[in-house]
Amino acid sequence: MFKYFKYIISKTNTIMKLPYSLERISSHIIIIWISTIIIFLSNIIAKDDSNNRIFKFGPNKNFYILNICIDNNEKYFTVFSFCFINSAIRTMHHNVIKPWITNQVQDINNTILINHTKAYELSSVSTIFIWFDFFMYMNIILSQIDMLIIETTIDLIMVLFVTKYYFNLKTAAQNGLENKDEIVA
Secondary structure, X not given: OHHHHHEEEOOOOOEEEOOOOHXXXXXXXXXXXXXXXXXXXXXXXXXXXXXXXXXXXXXXXXXXXXXXXXXXXXXXXXXXXXXXXXXXXXXXXXXXXXXXXXXXXOOOOOOOXXXXXXXXXXXXXXXXXXXXXXXXXXXXXXXXXHHHHHHHHHHHHHHHHHHHHHHHHHHHHHHOOOOHHHOOO
């Protein structure tokens, strides 16, 4: 169905191909939406005199995660380390485990036989991780704005590494390399 959105009818009733795919157009719309919200919220925050605790940076006496006060550099570094490690695991989950479940287990057109134990294990671990991650993520990013910035930055870095890894694999496959384990991502 979406392939038809790539084409528009011109005034002469001929079909013209759009310069961008639906995926790229969607990506641009999302960036515009995020930018609009950031500008809108920045204006509200700039005019707000209430000294809201969520818009502070670094450790302070009003910074709490799971009712633990993050008031020194050691605790702040511990939270940062958790965010870094958990973002790496989240990226692995989103880019390795979830696609496997979607493409191997849930795709009814895929006729490859899969190990049922492996499928149940990965599906269960995925579900448990989703809820654990959601709980921790909400508690962390809603505590202070710098945590949102840290989480977003680390997620972007991890996604870039994973994307580069997959591009390297595709390049190797296209070049006919036999041993893909030699590829350095």
